[in-house]
Amino acid sequence: MDKLKNDSAPPGLPAIPATWFDRKGLVQIGLLALLLLAPLAAYLLGHVYYVNLGSRITLIAMAAVGLNLAIGYGGMVSFGHAAYFGLGGYVAGISAYHAFDYSPFLSWPIAIPGSDSMLVIWLATILLCGLLALAIGAISLRTTGVYFIMITLAFAQMVYYFANSWPSYGGEDGLPIYLRNTLPLVDTGRPLTFFLLCFAGLLLAMAITSRMMKSRFGAALTMARLNDTRLATAGISPYPVRLVAFVVSAMITGLAGALYADLNGFVSPTLLSWHMSGELMVIVILGGVGRLYGPLAGALLFVMMETLLGGLTEYWKLFLGLVLLFVVLFAKHGLMGWLAGREPHV
Amino acid sequence: MSETVLSLNDLHKRFGALQATRGVSLDLQEGEIHALIGPNGAGKSTLIGQIAGSLAPDQGSVHLAGREITRLSVAQRARLGLGRSFQVSSLAEPLSVMRNVMIGVQALQGHSFRFWKPVYRDESLLAPAREALERMQLLHRADTPVSELSHGERRQVEVACALALKPRALLLDEPMAGLGPEGTARLTELLEALKLEVPILLIEHDMEAVFRLADRISVLVAGSIIAHGDSVTIRQDPQVREAYLGD
Numbered sequence: 001m002d003k004l005k006n007d008s009a010p011p012g013l014p015a016i017p018a019t020w021f022d023r024k025g026l027v028q029i030g031l032l033a034l035l036l037l038a039p040l041a042a043y044l045l046g047h048v049y050y051v052n053l054g055s056r057i058t059l060i061a062m063a064a065v066g067l068n069l070a071i072g073y074g075g076m077v078s079f080g081h082a083a084y085f086g087l088g089g090y091v092a093g094i095s096a097y098h099a100f101d102y103s104p105f106l107s108w109p110i111a112i113p114g115s116d117s118m119l120v121i122w123l124a125t126i127l128l129c130g131l132l133a134l135a136i137g138a139i140s141l142r143t144t145g146v147y148f149i150m151i152t153l154a155f156a157q158m159v160y161y162f163a164n165s166w167p168s169y170g171g172e173d174g175l176p177i178y179l180r181n182t183l184p185l186v187d188t189g190r191p192l193t194f195f196l197l198c199f200a201g202l203l204l205a206m207a208i209t210s211r212m213m214k215s216r217f218g219a220a221l222t223m224a225r226l227n228d229t230r231l232a233t234a235g236i237s238p239y240p241v242r243l244v245a246f247v248v249s250a251m252i253t254g255l256a257g258a259l260y261a262d263l264n265g266f267v268s269p270t271l272l273s274w275h276m277s278g279e280l281m282v283i284v285i286l287g288g289v290g291r292l293y294g295p296l297a298g299a300l301l302f303v304m305m306e307t308l309l310g311g312l313t314e315y316w317k318l319f320l321g322l323v324l325l326f327v328v329l330f331a332k333h334g335l336m337g338w339l340a341g342r343e344p345h346v
Numbered sequence: 347m348s349e350t351v352l353s354l355n356d357l358h359k360r361f362g363a364l365q366a367t368r369g370v371s372l373d374l375q376e377g378e379i380h381a382l383i384g385p386n387g388a389g390k391s392t393l394i395g396q397i398a399g400s401l402a403p404d405q406g407s408v409h410l411a412g413r414e415i416t417r418l419s420v421a422q423r424a425r426l427g428l429g430r431s432f433q434v435s436s437l438a439e440p441l442s443v444m445r446n447v448m449i450g451v452q453a454l455q456g457h458s459f460r461f462w463k464p465v466y467r468d469e470s471l472l473a474p475a476r477e478a479l480e481r482m483q484l485l486h487r488a489d490t491p492v493s494e495l496s497h498g499e500r501r502q503v504e505v506a507c508a509l510a511l512k513p514r515a516l517l518l519d520e521p522m523a524g525l526g527p528e529g530t531a532r533l534t535e536l537l538e539a540l541k542l543e544v545p546i547l548l549i550e551h552d553m554e555a556v557f558r559l560a561d562r563i564s565v566l567v568a569g570s571i572i573a574h575g576d577s578v579t580i581r582q583d584p585q586v587r588e589a590y591l592g593d
Contacts, residue, residue, distance in 0.1 A: 212461050216460045219449060234421075
């Protein structure tokens with residue numbers, strides 16, 4: 001068996017799945033097609049509500065893609081990713097607020113006006129989430145295990161209470177975005193256009209994750225997760241590798257947050273609360289920790305349950321709990337592990 | 347006179363009331379295997395920790411290729427050319443043998459913050475990793491996940507990982523532990539060939555292997571070196587016989 005394999009390929013080349021049409025490939029195409037075609041069909045049938053639901057699923061999935069990079073690929077169980085999701089949301093909200101009434105965000109020492117351009121908002125989000133994650137990660141990554149979970153939670157709660165008690169931007173009442181922020185040449189106000197924008201964002205986040213995990217950086221991060229003694233013994237310090245992954249993870253989640261605020265036309269401290277961190281974590285676990293399409297599968301299941309069961313009973317989270325229990329006990333590799341099989345060794 | 351690659355000078359380490367290392371000095375010369383033996387509790391692991399960088403000595407210094415490394419981290423020492431293997435193998439179990447060895451090559455090249463090019467078709471990583479595996483006669487297992495390897499093969503992978511660093515010195519912590527007679531014979535042969543290129547500081551329990559392989563032997567008892575010399579000297583040293591060889 002081994003001999004056959006060695007004849008066809010030079011030794012040492014890990015087998016890379018060459019086809020999209022095996023079981024895993026079909027499941028992945030199916031998930032993408034479902035997420036793309038259902039809102040399209042809803043649009044054609046005139047149900048705008050379901051187009052927006054598609055955008056919601058897409059953005060929650062994108063936020064979870066960010067978290068999956070930390071938890072699944074980096075082994076850093078962050079219980080504070082709501083901080084970045086909410087920060088992204090507040091960047092969109094605050095920027096739109098100042099653009100709307102022509103007031104400056106800062107007038108001293110430098111003048112920073114508001115802006116209703118998504119490009120500006122995204123850039124600011126990436127920058128600010130990166131800086132926040134750099135600070136939080138630099139401290140938190142000195143701990144591991146339960147301490148890491150708790151310290152990331154503590155930092156996120158600090159951000160939450162700060163937003164809650166800062167009256168300039170609505171405090172606990174939140175901040176409305178009266179007009180959706182804009183992009184050149186694109187009419188972001190149309191639900192279907194906005195959905196396609198979100199979908200592109202999700203694909204980009206997944207592509208970045210996938211490509212990065214195959215690179216040298218990904219090899220180092222994988223080794224940091226599996227055996228950081230081996231990584232250090234090889235001569236690579238695990239700490240900076242983890243920190244960079246943590247920052248990239250926060251940036252992805254933050255971008256999803258900025259789009260999420262634009263989707264809802266509203267941002268409030270709810271986006272920053274630990275419930276949000278928990279929801280994202282549940283989605284990652286439901287979908288399959290460390291699986292590229294896991295967050296997508298998890299977000300689909302989560303939001304569908306919320307919408308369908310939430311319409312029947314306000315106790316829908318009881319059923320969510322049961323599903324989560326089932327996944328954790330019987331399908332340890334999540335929905336993706338169950339649908340597409342286990343990831344091959346590489 | 348051959349060149350000193352690794353030297354320990356008067357190392358001391360204390361844990362509370364326990365003086366685990368008391369004034370240990372030894373050196374490793376180019377082209378040799380220097381074995382460190384000692385009964386359980388002699389302080390071997392503490393000493394290894396101080397050489398590898400996971401423990402800081404209270405006093406004394408460690409030099410690698412003429413450079414002081416006493417205060418450097420594990421990763422920094424590895425980059426300067428200190429390769430090591432562990433008493434209990436420390437590999438990434440789900441990954442292939444190749445991927446485990448490749449991380450060493452990657453560290454050697456120092457480009458771990460590259461985010462684009464996939465490693466699985468990066469010949470600059472694959473070729474040196476194959477070479478290290480070939481040296482340990484493991485190339486046929488390159489694609490096998492470590493979790494499916496036998497105990498002896500894992501030992502060989504550990505050494506291959508260390509070799510991938512192109513080390514100046516190898517620190518092998520009980521590489522024969524848990525190997526059958528066949529595995530021991532095989533590894534002994536591989537190490538014998540290896541020492542001509544990389545000097546090896548060998549910590550080992552298997553006396554037969556030590557006496558066959560080592561050019562020099564140091565005996566550690568209760569934190570200090572009580573005897574030092576070639577295998578004939580050590581075999582006949584009355585202090586060693588009493589403390590260690592049990593007669």
